[in-house]
Amino acid sequence: xxxxxxxxxxxxxQMGQEVILRCVPISNHLYFYWxxxxxxxxxxxxxxxxxxxxSEKSEIFDDxxxxxxxxxxxxTLKIRSTKLEDSAMYFCASKFEGVNRALYYGYTFGSGTRxxxx
Amino acid sequence: AQSVTQPDIHITVSEGASLELRCNxxxxxxxxxxxxxxxxxxxxxxxLKYFSGDTLVQGIKGFExxxxxxxxxxxxxxxxxxxxDAAEYxxxxxxxxxxxxxxxxxxxxxxxxxx
Numbered sequence: 001x002x003x004x005x006x007x008x009x010x011x012x013x014q015m016g017q018e019v020i021l022r023c024v025p026i027s028n029h030l031y032f033y034w035x036x037x038x039x040x041x042x043x044x045x046x047x048x049x050x051x052x053x054x055s056e057k058s059e060i061f062d063d064x065x066x067x068x069x070x071x072x073x074x075x076t077l078k079i080r081s082t083k084l085e086d087s088a089m090y091f092c093a094s095k096f097e098g099v100n101r102a103l104y105y106g107y108t109f110g111s112g113t114r115x116x117x118x
Numbered sequence: 119a120q121s122v123t124q125p126d127i128h129i130t131v132s133e134g135a136s137l138e139l140r141c142n143x144x145x146x147x148x149x150x151x152x153x154x155x156x157x158x159x160x161x162x163x164x165x166l167k168y169f170s171g172d173t174l175v176q177g178i179k180g181f182e183x184x185x186x187x188x189x190x191x192x193x194x195x196x197x198x199x200x201x202x203d204a205a206e207y208x209x210x211x212x213x214x215x216x217x218x219x220x221x222x223x224x225x226x227x228x229x230x231x232x233x
Contacts, residue, residue, distance in 0.1 A: 031218050043162070043208060043223040055218035091162065097217075107152075107212075107221055111161035 002026040006092050006110035013117055016081050021113045023075045023092030031095040032075045033107070034067065036060070036088040043091065049075065082117045089114050120145050122211050122224035130230040131199050139194040139227050141209030151192040152210040152221065153183055162208065168192060169214070179203070204231045 005024040013019050025032050034046040048055040049067055057065075066078045075094075079086055092110045121144045131137055143149060150169050154162040166177025173185040183194045192209060206226045213219040 033220060035221075035223075042225040043210075045220045045222070048218045048220055050218045056220060093221075106164060106167060108164075109154075109162040114159075 002108070004092055004094055004108050004110035006090075006113050008113060009111065010114045011116070013082055013115070015084060015117055019079050019082055019115065021077045021079075021090050021092075021115070023077070023110055024073055025075055025092065025094030026096065026108055027073070029094035029096045029108070031055075031097065032067075032069070033093040033095070034077045035091040035093065035109075037091065037112075038088045046077070046090075079115075082115075084117050087115060087117045120149075120211065120222050122209050122222055124207075124209055124224035124227050126227045127225070128228045128230065130232060132232045133201050134198050137194075137196045137199045137203070137229070139207050139209075139229070141192045141194065141224060142190050143192065143209075143211045144190065145211055145213075148187070148214060149211040150214055151183075151185060152212075153177065153181070153192075153194050154208045154210060154223075155179075156206045156208065156226075158205070165194070165207075199229075199231055201231045201233060204229055 007022045032049040035043050037043045045058050047057045047061045064080045068076050089112045091112045093107045095107045123142045125140050152167045153165040155165050156162050165181050166175050168175045168185045176182050181196050185192050206228045208226045209224040210221045212221050
């Protein structure tokens, strides 16, 4: 079964450093998402991406965050200057939406990148 | 505003016992509904989803869920729990209009299973 692949699985970075989290969505999916989950808390939406542009972003997704689909396969989340409160698990998801939504609709999540800011 | 409520933060059941995890949603129209499971340190695995039609949907690992429009609920059930079911369970909702619509998650229910 096709998977969403995220790398690295765990990243430790110093406060103020830039990090790039990488995702390879499923190849025929068109919609891409980033979510985060602070330890012990709920999964929160960050941003959705479609047709090479941001479709929607949450208030968490401030100017420190950016997303990119640089080569038609990878989907990246960049945090320019990390803060301690950015420590979380970050999930990438992609979605396929066929004509018959009941058959094809679904969000597939990657295994996540655990980001630790020290 | 759209929201998902999972009233139970923690539930503990004995192995072999039945299970019901509650989920209530607040949405302007009939939504698409999902249940995901997350084992410790792992990603989110889809258990089942509801779009339309039969309000009782079957999923993987022996789980089922029932959509009750009148109660705005989508409770997850399993007749006999196995120790391997210990995990965190998330209910999620999205719009039926499709497109780039995001999933909105509940806070999760952590399930512990006693041998």
